[in-house]
Amino acid sequence: MCGIAGLFTKTPGGQAALGAHVARMLEQLAARGPDSAGVAFYREPAPAGSCKLSLFAEEGCDWDALGTELDEVFESASPPRVHASHAVFVVEADAEQAQGWLGEAHPELRVMSAGTTIEVYKEAGSPHEFVRRFGLEEIAGSHALGHTRMATESRVTTEHSHPFSTGEDLCLVHNGSLSNHNRLRRRLRSEGIRFQTDNDTEVAAGYLTWRLREGASLEQALEGCLEDLDGFYTFAVGTVDGFAVLRDPIACKPAVMAETEDWVAMASEYRAIAVLPGAAGARTWEPEPGRVYSWGATAVS
Amino acid sequence: MAAEQSTDAALTTVDLSSASVRELNQRLHDLEQPARVRVLEPGGRHSIAAGLRAAHDVEIAGHVGYYCAGMNQLATVRIRGNCGVGVAENMMSGTVIVEGSASQSAGATARGGLLVIDGDASARCAISLKGADVVVRGSVGHMSAFMAQRGALVVCGDAGEALGDSLYEAHLYVRGEVRSLGADCIEKELRDEHLAELSGLLERAGLAELEASGFRRYGSERRLYNFHPDNLGSY
Numbered sequence: 186m187c188g189i190a191g192l193f194t195k196t197p198g199g200q201a202a203l204g205a206h207v208a209r210m211l212e213q214l215a216a217r218g219p220d221s222a223g224v225a226f227y228r229e230p231a232p233a234g235s236c237k238l239s240l241f242a243e244e245g246c247d248w249d250a251l252g253t254e255l256d257e258v259f260e261s262a263s264p265p266r267v268h269a270s271h272a273v274f275v276v277e278a279d280a281e282q283a284q285g286w287l288g289e290a291h292p293e294l295r296v297m298s299a300g301t302t303i304e305v306y307k308e309a310g311s312p313h314e315f316v317r318r319f320g321l322e323e324i325a326g327s328h329a330l331g332h333t334r335m336a337t338e339s340r341v342t343t344e345h346s347h348p349f350s351t352g353e354d355l356c357l358v359h360n361g362s363l364s365n366h367n368r369l370r371r372r373l374r375s376e377g378i379r380f381q382t383d384n385d386t387e388v389a390a391g392y393l394t395w396r397l398r399e400g401a402s403l404e405q406a407l408e409g410c411l412e413d414l415d416g417f418y419t420f421a422v423g424t425v426d427g428f429a430v431l432r433d434p435i436a437c438k439p440a441v442m443a444e445t446e447d448w449v450a451m452a453s454e455y456r457a458i459a460v461l462p463g464a465a466g467a468r469t470w471e472p473e474p475g476r477v478y479s480w481g482a483t484a485v486s
Numbered sequence: 487m488a489a490e491q492s493t494d495a496a497l498t499t500v501d502l503s504s505a506s507v508r509e510l511n512q513r514l515h516d517l518e519q520p521a522r523v524r525v526l527e528p529g530g531r532h533s534i535a536a537g538l539r540a541a542h543d544v545e546i547a548g549h550v551g552y553y554c555a556g557m558n559q560l561a562t563v564r565i566r567g568n569c570g571v572g573v574a575e576n577m578m579s580g581t582v583i584v585e586g587s588a589s590q591s592a593g594a595t596a597r598g599g600l601l602v603i604d605g606d607a608s609a610r611c612a613i614s615l616k617g618a619d620v621v622v623r624g625s626v627g628h629m630s631a632f633m634a635q636r637g638a639l640v641v642c643g644d645a646g647e648a649l650g651d652s653l654y655e656a657h658l659y660v661r662g663e664v665r666s667l668g669a670d671c672i673e674k675e676l677r678d679e680h681l682a683e684l685s686g687l688l689e690r691a692g693l694a695e696l697e698a699s700g701f702r703r704y705g706s707e708r709r710l711y712n713f714h715p716d717n718l719g720s721y
Contacts, residue, residue, distance in 0.1 A: 436628070469568055
């Protein structure tokens with residue numbers, strides 16, 4: 186199964202309450218994905234010349250010491266903002282450079298997201314526990330994606346959880362399963378796309394990264410999914426200023442969307458939207474199969 | 487349970503922000519005599535008013551989740567909002583009215599009764615229909631009436647791709663455009679008995695203002711009923 190959710194806020198009040206709203210949405214979707222949960226928040230852009238990294242340490246980490254080390258290597262780094270097993274750093278470097286150094290100096294750490302605005306938190310375990318442990322209620326931001334996982338294609342670990350980062354400030358959550366992911370992963374590896382797991386969704390994420398790198402717009406990259414991915418999917422893709430939604434051409438997996446003056450939301454089930462303020466009066470509809478929907482400053486349609 | 491008797495003694499109100507769906511449904515199942523029940527704050531919850539077996543009159547004040555009024559017998563269930571997957575799934579008798587739009591598989595496998603959807607229904611509406619009548623004021627999505635065996639699907643708007651794929655003997659009536667017909671589904675002549683059936687359904691659905699003659703009829707070409715080597719490519 187799996188549950189996915191997206192929320193884009195249009196007001197300052199909505200931005201302050203973003204984490205609280207996303208927490209409630211995820212809890213409504215907990216039954217669809219009791220194995221693991223994850224979120225991507227878009228918030229507090231790093232200053233020009235700096236990047237933001239979300240790091241995960243399976244065995245724990247002295248985040249303050251890492252902050253000091255980053256500060257020495259890159260001459261400027263923020264103190265860590267710690268959320269359970271994750272920490273977020275803002276480093277005065279470009280994201281590729283900072284990730285390169287981390288890969289060499291700290292191979293035990295995993296970069297969950299990199300960019301200027303995105304933060305990704307995810308963990309194996311109950312979504313209810315996840316919401317509490319990561320303090321989602323307190324997190325403000327402009328928009329967010331969330332996921333609750335019921336694994337079908339690969340193991341239940343934090344690394345196999347969603348969202349999957351698909352490049353700087355880009356991430357993907359998925360409800361469904363892909364059947365041609367092994368062949369596609371081999372093809373994408375030959376194009377230089379890196380994968381961290383054997384998960385099918387990560388291949389879709391890698392596919393989007395590759396298409397965007399080759400010059401496709403987000404809409405073109407998503408439309409390419411209709412041709413190149415074999416399987417079932419409802420995708421939500423987060424970008425630096427919005428999010429997009431795509432369902433497979435036979436609409437195997439559910440999706441509902443709603444919009445008010447204050448927000449745009451998507452979810453696997455309406456009950457995850459019903460918890461938002463003003464939901465009863467929202468314009469509510471089911472996205473059509475095979476059509477790209479998007480919101481934000483760079484909306485593609 | 488948070489059920490209050492209102493001033494109208496026959497009307498029971500149940501608020502799902504305090505009562506559970508299980509409590510609501512148990513109460514509805516336990517009522518042997520027909521009752522009037524109003525359900526507040528449905529909040530997209532699943533399985534609301536499923537499995538009713540008496541001629542209750544149930545009104546739900548908002549959007550519901552999956553399988554609302556599933557397996558319904560005798561009861562009239564009115565949903566004042568949208569509904570999720572599988573509304574009135576396997577309905578046996580009675581009437582289910584959706585004032586908003588319905589998600590996928592509305593009326594799936596329903597054996598009797600009437601399902602009326604005032605808005606649109608998405609994919610696979612009336613899939614495997616087994617005798618109920620489904621009237622959609624708006625449009626339906628792809629693969630509607632897939633393998634439908636008996637009963638009727640009336641679409642006042644448009645139908646999506648592959649309407650009536652692998653159809654058996656259900657009657658399909660569409661007023662607008664059909665994007666494509668599924669395997670073994672063809673347009674058929676709208677004869678007097680069909681006009682009479684369609685007029686009756688439109689009237690029961692509160693759409694008597696629509697002329698039955700403005701619809702087209704689709705049905706099975708009956709080439710896929712039984713295995714035949716010449717049809718191998720279509721199986």
